[in-house]
Amino acid sequence: MTSRPPRPRERGIPEATVARLPVYLRTLQALQDRGTLTVSSEDLASAAGVNSAKLRKDLSHLGSYGTRGVGYEVRYLVYQISRELGLTQDWAVAIVGIGNLGRALANYGGFGTRGFRIAALLDADPAMVGRRVASLDVGHIDTLETVVRDKGVSIGVITTPAASAQAVATRFVGAGVSSILNFAPVVLNVPDGVDVRKVDLSIELQILAFHAQRRNGDEGHGAEPAGLELT
Numbered sequence: 165m166t167s168r169p170p171r172p173r174e175r176g177i178p179e180a181t182v183a184r185l186p187v188y189l190r191t192l193q194a195l196q197d198r199g200t201l202t203v204s205s206e207d208l209a210s211a212a213g214v215n216s217a218k219l220r221k222d223l224s225h226l227g228s229y230g231t232r233g234v235g236y237e238v239r240y241l242v243y244q245i246s247r248e249l250g251l252t253q254d255w256a257v258a259i260v261g262i263g264n265l266g267r268a269l270a271n272y273g274g275f276g277t278r279g280f281r282i283a284a285l286l287d288a289d290p291a292m293v294g295r296r297v298a299s300l301d302v303g304h305i306d307t308l309e310t311v312v313r314d315k316g317v318s319i320g321v322i323t324t325p326a327a328s329a330q331a332v333a334t335r336f337v338g339a340g341v342s343s344i345l346n347f348a349p350v351v352l353n354v355p356d357g358v359d360v361r362k363v364d365l366s367i368e369l370q371i372l373a374f375h376a377q378r379r380n381g382d383e384g385h386g387a388e389p390a391g392l393e394l395t
């Protein structure tokens with residue numbers, strides 16, 4: 165597990181710089197929304213209302229110097245500033261499939277304290293759409309792309325039946341979500357660069373059953389010869 169990066173003050177970043185970082189961030193996010201990939205220090209400085217020498221000095225405290233002739237990469241700078249401000253710890257999560265399991269996860273209060281915010285709940289069943297679960301209105305699966313964009317969803321949780329899971333995963337990936345937690349009993353195909361974690365309680369139970377069987381067998385028939393292991 166990685167330790168948290170030192171906070172701005174711990175790293176000796178001047179308070180005046182820290183105070184300007186949210187201004188740069190807001191400006192950069194507006195550029196990002198317009199699809200801008202890179203920005204020169206002059207353009208960023210004028211949009212943020214500071215002079216460009218000050219801006220370059222501020223960003224140098226973050227270890228960000230830009231590239232001569234290109235400027236700063238907007239997306240990376242958004243990430244760097246967010247990280248400095250400690251904003252990267254909030255992960256917006258969308259759950260798709262608000263049945264028994266999806267509802268249980270949505271109602272679990274422990275995610276928020278760990279930086280995971282359930283930002284959206286989606287389902288395909290018209291009887292479920294519009295219902296209120298865990299203080300959120302369940303949205304229709306057809307709105308997935310909009311919801312991912314508007315809520316900044318970075319982790320997708322799939323709790324649909326197996327037959328729907330691949331289609332949901334494909335839509336998550338298409339919407340730019342590159343971290344998926346899959347509870348459906350199916351192997352998902354995703355492109356390189358997308359992380360899928362699969363949770364399967366039945367596998368855990370089978371492992372427990374295996375050990376319990378060995379324990380019971382040992383009690384009933386005497387200990388196995390030392391060194392005999394299943395491979």
Ligand SMILES: NC(=O)c1ccc[n+]([C@@H]2O[C@H](COP(=O)([O-])OP(=O)(O)OC[C@H]3O[C@@H](n4cnc5c(N)ncnc54)[C@H](O)[C@@H]3O)[C@@H](O)[C@H]2O)c1
Pocket residue numbers: 260261262263264265266286287288289292305323324325326328331332346347348349363364365366
């Ligand atoms: N990983 C585990 O340990 C574990 C444990 C229990 C259940 N599961 C799996 O989790 C999944 C959900 O189980 P459940 O008991 O909550 O089922 P459920 O039938 O109660 O809920 C499934 C929900 O998914 C919705 N849905 C179906 N197709 C959809 C689609 N294309 N888009 C959006 N929503 C869709 C349904 O309307 C329903 O609300 C199943 O795949 C089940 O096998 C996994």
